[in-house]
Amino acid sequence: xxxxxxxxxxxxxxxxxxxxxxxxxxxxxxxxxxxxxxxxxxxxxxxxxxxxxxxxxxxxxxxxxxxxxxxxxxxxxxxxxxxxxxxxxxxxxxxxxxxxxxxxxxxxxxxxxxxxxxxxxxxxxxxxxxxxxxxxxxxxxxxxxxxxxxxxxxxxxxxxxxxxxxxxxxxxxxxxxxxxxxxxxxxxxxxxxxxxxxxxxxxxxxxxxxxxxxxxxxxxxxxxxxxxxxxxxxxxxxxxxxxxxxxxxxxxxxxxxxxxxxxxxxxxxxxxxxxxxxxxxxxxxxxx
Amino acid sequence: xxxxxxxxxxxxxxxxxxxxxxxxxxxxxxxxxxxxxxxxxxxxxxxxxxxxxxxxxxxxxxxxxxxxxxxxxxxxxxxxxxxxxxxxxxxxxxxxxxxxxxxxxxxxxxxxxxxxxxxxxxxxxxxxxxxxxxxxxxxxxxxxxxxxxxxxxxxxxxxxxxxxxxxxxxxxxxxxxxxxxxxxxxxxxxxxxxxxxxxxxxxxxxxxxxxxxxxxxxxxxxxxxxxxxxxxxxxxxxxxxxxxxxxxxxxxxxxxxxxxxxxxxxxxxxxxxxxxxxxxxxxxxxxxxxxxxxxxxxxxxxxxxxxxxxxxxxxxxxxxxxxxxxxxxxxxxxxxxxxxxxxxxxxxxxxxxxxxxxxxxxxxxxxxxxxxxxxxxxxxxxxxxxxxxxxxxxxxxxxxxxxxxxxxxxxxxxxxxxxxxxxxxxxxxxxxxxxxxxxxxxxxxxxxxxxxxxxxxxxxxxxxxxxxxxxxxxxxxxxxxxxxxxxxxxxxxxxxxxxxxxxxxxxxxxxxxxxxxxxxxxxxxxxxxxxxxxxxxxxxxxxxxxxxxxxxxxxxxxxxxxxxxxxxxxxxxxxxxxxxxxxxxxxxxxxxxxxxxxxxxxxxxxxxxxxxxx
Ligand SMILES: Nc1ncnc2c1ncn2[C@@H]1O[C@H](COP(=O)(O)OP(=O)(O)OP(=O)(O)O)[C@@H](O)[C@H]1O
Ligand SMILES: [Mg+2]
Numbered sequence: 001x002x003x004x005x006x007x008x009x010x011x012x013x014x015x016x017x018x019x020x021x022x023x024x025x026x027x028x029x030x031x032x033x034x035x036x037x038x039x040x041x042x043x044x045x046x047x048x049x050x051x052x053x054x055x056x057x058x059x060x061x062x063x064x065x066x067x068x069x070x071x072x073x074x075x076x077x078x079x080x081x082x083x084x085x086x087x088x089x090x091x092x093x094x095x096x097x098x099x100x101x102x103x104x105x106x107x108x109x110x111x112x113x114x115x116x117x118x119x120x121x122x123x124x125x126x127x128x129x130x131x132x133x134x135x136x137x138x139x140x141x142x143x144x145x146x147x148x149x150x151x152x153x154x155x156x157x158x159x160x161x162x163x164x165x166x167x168x169x170x171x172x173x174x175x176x177x178x179x180x181x182x183x184x185x186x187x188x189x190x191x192x193x194x195x196x197x198x199x200x201x202x203x204x205x206x207x208x209x210x211x212x213x214x215x216x217x218x219x220x221x222x223x224x225x226x227x228x229x230x231x232x233x234x235x236x237x238x239x240x241x242x243x244x245x246x247x248x249x250x251x252x253x254x255x256x257x258x259x260x261x262x263x264x265x266x267x268x269x270x271x272x273x274x275x276x277x278x279x280x281x282x283x284x285x286x287x288x
Numbered sequence: 289x290x291x292x293x294x295x296x297x298x299x300x301x302x303x304x305x306x307x308x309x310x311x312x313x314x315x316x317x318x319x320x321x322x323x324x325x326x327x328x329x330x331x332x333x334x335x336x337x338x339x340x341x342x343x344x345x346x347x348x349x350x351x352x353x354x355x356x357x358x359x360x361x362x363x364x365x366x367x368x369x370x371x372x373x374x375x376x377x378x379x380x381x382x383x384x385x386x387x388x389x390x391x392x393x394x395x396x397x398x399x400x401x402x403x404x405x406x407x408x409x410x411x412x413x414x415x416x417x418x419x420x421x422x423x424x425x426x427x428x429x430x431x432x433x434x435x436x437x438x439x440x441x442x443x444x445x446x447x448x449x450x451x452x453x454x455x456x457x458x459x460x461x462x463x464x465x466x467x468x469x470x471x472x473x474x475x476x477x478x479x480x481x482x483x484x485x486x487x488x489x490x491x492x493x494x495x496x497x498x499x500x501x502x503x504x505x506x507x508x509x510x511x512x513x514x515x516x517x518x519x520x521x522x523x524x525x526x527x528x529x530x531x532x533x534x535x536x537x538x539x540x541x542x543x544x545x546x547x548x549x550x551x552x553x554x555x556x557x558x559x560x561x562x563x564x565x566x567x568x569x570x571x572x573x574x575x576x577x578x579x580x581x582x583x584x585x586x587x588x589x590x591x592x593x594x595x596x597x598x599x600x601x602x603x604x605x606x607x608x609x610x611x612x613x614x615x616x617x618x619x620x621x622x623x624x625x626x627x628x629x630x631x632x633x634x635x636x637x638x639x640x641x642x643x644x645x646x647x648x649x650x651x652x653x654x655x656x657x658x659x660x661x662x663x664x665x666x667x668x669x670x671x672x673x674x675x676x677x678x679x680x681x682x683x684x685x686x687x688x689x690x691x692x693x694x695x696x697x698x699x700x701x702x703x704x705x706x707x708x709x710x711x712x713x714x715x716x717x718x719x720x721x722x723x724x725x726x727x728x729x730x731x732x733x734x735x736x737x738x739x740x741x742x743x744x745x746x747x748x749x750x751x752x753x754x755x756x757x758x759x760x761x762x763x764x765x766x767x768x769x770x771x772x773x774x775x776x777x778x779x780x781x782x783x784x785x786x787x788x789x790x791x792x793x794x795x796x797x798x799x800x801x802x803x804x805x806x807x808x809x810x811x812x813x814x815x816x817x818x819x820x821x822x823x824x825x826x827x828x829x830x831x832x833x834x835x836x837x838x839x840x841x842x843x844x845x846x847x848x849x850x851x852x853x854x855x856x857x858x859x860x861x862x863x864x865x866x867x868x869x870x871x872x873x874x875x876x877x878x879x880x881x882x883x884x885x886x887x888x889x890x891x892x893x894x895x896x897x898x899x900x901x902x
Contacts, residue, residue, distance in 0.1 A: 085761035097756035099749050110749045114761030116742055123741030124734055177761050
């Protein structure tokens with residue numbers, strides 16, 4: 001589990017093939033294939049409403065895909081959220097879905113649900129294993145809170161955390177299920193530049209723990225810094241996939257974000273403008 | 289000898305801060321207002337020693353001079369409380385501990401309580417005996433004293449500074465807001481640590497006082513006394529709460545949780561020994577049954593967040609199962625199981641019924657679940673009615689139910705006859721009360737232990753956000769079914785005792801809403817009124833909901849109406865219930881400030897669920 005990016009022995013963690021999701025007449029995700037390998041950070045970008053979150057929901061069993069299958073480390077997953085988590089895929093939510101009225105520590109403890117077995121009898125009779133299991137769970141949860149920098153707030157209610165910390169807590173809670181693949185849905189939405197930097201560091205650290213990461217994000221600079229590979233979803237279809245620089249320069253991607261250039265004429269100029277703006281803002285960010 | 293530094297002087301004369309306005313409602317100088325309150329409450333107190341009326345026709349015998357009785361005792365207690373709180377405001381050393389939170393709001397509240405009880409007593413005497421001429425001077429002395437105390441208390445500065453915003457244009461609305469403001473108080477600070485034995489002594493004292501008040505309420509023999517009791521108890525309770533004493537006590541109980549449980553248990557054991565009248569002990573036993581079932585429902589509603597409107601059916605299943613195997617001559621089975629086997633039968637039958645009903649319905653969410661469980665609850669009752677040999681096979685004798693359930697006999701102890709224990713007589717209901725208490729203790733244990741475990745956390749997670757919970761690997765259907773089945777099983781347990789206490793089991797005992805608790809609506813109300821997710825909440829809620837209708841039978845016709853009004857008022861002013869767990873309090877009263885836990889290591893097991901519910 002200590003694979004790094006340079007290690008040659010990469011295996012496929014996630015293999016989604018032909019995933020299609022239709023809502024009535026609307027096809028939110030159309031025939032998408034995607035693989036994620038060990039030690040990788042893969043980005044998933046696309047304009048609003050492209051179907052990114054829907055794709056995540058298909059991967060994690062919250063939606064039953066109309067077609068296609070999702071395999072984790074070679075085994076096809078049933079479309080049941082708890083079984084997907086059990087298998088080793090954990091996720092965060094775009095619109096934060098913490099257990100608002102539980103404490104920070106309790107949230108993480110809930111994340112450990114699949115990795116502990118103590119049932120009702122064990123709890124009622126306080127069987128010998130119970131106390132030990134609770135101890136271990138609590139220790140592991142505290143470790144994760146240290147890791148995400150929330151240890152000092154372990155006893156606060158989740159609802160009272162500031163926004164950035166709520167996102168971190170979602171990540172800590174997801175990590176508590178000891179996943180092999182972490183799905184992050186816009187982890188930096190609503191964060192300021194410093195917090196975004198910290199989130200980058202955190203995601204690198206997660207990768208270094210041997211957990212593959214698939215991340216949805218609108219912040220191109222963030223994706224550029226972070227991802228080994230980027231896939232672009234437009235209107236439910238995956239149009240491009242490749243290294244970040246390649247994807248960023250791809251005409252179809254630019255067209256998807258900015259609209260089709262008028263008669264092909266101003267397109268190049270516009271693209272250059274965007275490039276310049278991106279470069280500018282990158283240096284600006286580095287100044288801070 | 290140290291030389292005086294000029295620094296000391298300059299620091300003393302810091303820039304004067306204009307104190308925020310704490311203007312009272314009645315413009316009186318502070319010393320005068322306090323003196324008036326003291327004088328008024330003392331007068332009210334003296335008045336209780338005089339005769340209030342001339343005839344014994346008014347219940348409670350208020351004609352004796354020199355010996356307060358009936359409603360006079362209530363005024364006496366209230367006046368004493370007011371006097372103590374007022375004197376505490378003088379910073380008298382031995383009394384300062386009485387008001388760690390608000391100083392003057394408890395005075396106002398208890399003074400209002402005295403005025404209300406005394407006023408009620410005077411009104412009731414005049415009404416029942418036909419005119420105010422029936423009042424003797426004693427009543428007037430107490431009444432005028434109480435009025436003076438209230439006026440004095442209104443002249444005391446408010447505990448919380450005013451919001452210097454615009455006053456409401458309408459005078460009366462403004463006055464109402466100012467009155468409510470005068471009743472608000474600051475939170476008490478953290479108490480300094482006492483030695484453990486002293487803290488435990490305080491907890492014991494608290495529970496002793498609680499038991500005494502509760503037993504007094506049950507023992508009231510006529511409805512006038514009970515109404516007076518309710519008035520003074522409500523005002524006194526709020527006053528003690530405003531003074532910050534309840535916060536202090538709950539901080540202690542949270543610290544010594546096992547001691548608290550033990551103290552509560554011991555206090556509950558003492559109860560039947562305070563009741564020589566079987567009628568009152570029966571009320572106690574029925575309250576315990578009701579409260580235990582409410583606590584079971586709290587697993588389903590409070591922890592897992594499943595709205596179950598047919599819960600009383602599980603009590604019914606347990607009771608019917610126990611009745612059928614009780615050896616009653618009218619039982620269609622005609623076997624007599626030993627009690628332990630009957631208990632297992634009842635619990636198991638309820639459990640199976642719970643799983644059978646839960647398996648199809650728990651796939652529904654929210655309102656749908658509520659409606660379906662409501663339906664199943666009624667189906668149970670109707671089925672029991674129809675299994676009478678005519679509409680269906682004869683299992684339950686239809687609407688006649690299973691009567692003549694014999695009394696229990698355990699280890700040679702016959703529950704049906706009075707026993708003499710330690711010099712006091714324990715009546716039949718007292719016996720059953722103690723048996724039921726054992727079951728209550730089991731249910732409290734089950735609730736507490738399951739709430740503070742992986743399973744309990746999963747339930748709360750499902751309640752908070754079912755989708756997120758499943759994404760965290762929780763098999764929500766299985767866990768909801770577990771909560772439902774556990775809840776059913778606990779109700780079934782209580783049912784097995786209920787069958788024996790009430791001699792007979794009939795379908796009409798298990799309705800959705802009726803005038804006699806337990807029924808599904810009252811059970812849910814007990815949980816919500818008491819405080820969801822806590823242990824003490826449903827117990828207190830059930831006690832109130834049972835006691836009030838039982839004591840005020842002349843209002844039986846309006847009972848559901850009053851019940852509805854009370855629920856609405858409660859939801860408006862205290863949506864988290866009487867006993868709030870920490871979460872709920874934060875959920876319903878946005879204070880705008882972050883919840884900063886105290887900087888101390890939490891006691892072991894503190895990540896459980898029923899934190900505030902001791
Ligand atoms: N449960 C649903 N029922 C019907 N339509 C849905 C459902 N969920 C998503 N959609 C539709 O699918 C499309 C894709 O939505 P999705 O949330 O996946 O977009 P997204 O790429 O995550 O966008 P954003 O960047 O704004 O988060 C949208 O048109 C949305 O309205
Ligand atoms: Mg999205």
